[in-house]
Amino acid sequence: MPYHYTRELFSEEHEIFRASYRHFLETEADAHVDEWLKAGRVPQSFFTKAGEMGFLAVGVPEEYGGPGGDFLCRVIIAEELGYSVAGASIAPLVIGDGVSEILFHNGSEEQRHKWMPPMAKGEVRMGFAITEPDSGSDVASIRTSAVRDGDEYIINGAKTYIGNAAFADAFIVACKTQPELGMKGISMIIVEADRPGFVRGRKLEKMGSHLSGTGEIAFQDVRVPVSNLVGTEGAGMKVVMTGLNMDRITWPSIAHAASQRAFDETVTFTRNRRSFGQAIIDFQNTRFKLAEMKTELAVGRAFLDDLIRDYLKTGKLDTIRCAMAKIWLPEMEGRIIDQCVQFHGGAGYMDEYPVSRLYTAARLHRIFAGTAEIMRLMVGRSI
Secondary structure, eight states, X not given: OOOOOOOTTSOHHHHHHHHHHHHHHXXXXXXXXXXXXXXXXXXXXXXXXXXXXXXXXXXXXXXXXXXXXXXXXXXXXXXHHHHXXXXXXXXXXXXXXXXXXXXXXXXXXXXXXXXXXXXXXXSOOEEEEOOBTTBSSOXXXXXXXXXXXXXXXEEEEEEEEETTTTTOSEEEEEEESSGGGGGGGEEEEEEETTSTTEEEEEEOOOSSOTTSOOEEEEEEEEEEEGGGEESSTTOHHHHHHHHHHHHHHHHHHHHXXXXXXXXXXXXXXXXXXXXXXXXXXXXXXXXXXXXXXXXXXXXXXXXXXXXXXXXXXXXXXXXXHHHHHHHHHHXXXXXXXXXXXXXXXXXXXXXXXXXXXXXXXXXXGGTTTSOXXXXXXXXXXXX
């Protein structure tokens, strides 16, 4: 059951890329995800193979070691990942590869040449560390500090709920370099995990997305060279927004694809499951509910495609429209997958059925990359 619509957005080359990535997920992830869940991690071989096939750092040009893909390749990865069986468990981990493009667009030439090739090969993974124990969506309230000392920064603080925290080789860390300036005093600094004073804390157990390696990290007088500064000092929010705007199109795309997978699984299940002498799908209530889901999926797809089309024309992601997508698509996903679980009955609560994993993974999407409440504040201020 492929995730596919006839859409003029994608060229023949994009469709070849989609088919290749879908096959990769089916053979290298879907077939092994249950083993990985038992082991508690995704093996390095998965990332090595992804790198060999050009599925990592997809938007990085070839001169920096990347495959030279475009924005639509990143959209395809999100859609196929959201639709795949393994996606509910590995999506945050795999999408975390987008840090490579954040660094490419904001980093120095030295940083690009140092980090891009090994990231594209799957040899190095990098995390994006913003959230702290006392600050989430309110980035301005972070406390992690970076104090200049000659040609180095001394970093102290702690981060939590960080994707890939358990396995990443380095992190782009949000720090206060000039606390008195609020938002304008935030800088993004690369911190390698092997530096003295870097502490890898607990790996956090979650409701879903169990293979994302979410955890805590801390910094105790960690010294890094000033050359690890990403962009300019005090311009950290520009770097953050590069990532967040992309997340706010990526995660709605994943939410839509996951909803479509749940819908497709439910149509198949209700056709095959019988109750009171007839297939469940033949009850009027089932037909009406499925009709509502199909309609919502069509509306969501139209809005996403319009948002993508706008980006292709302007080269910019509209912050407010991204926020609107981040509100509506994950909430749509919650409604649809909840109903799909209901149609599965007791089977829907069993982890062996995809809808069960999709359900628990979906709950994160209304929180991750900016809560629905913060998105409403942003959209409200634009009125």
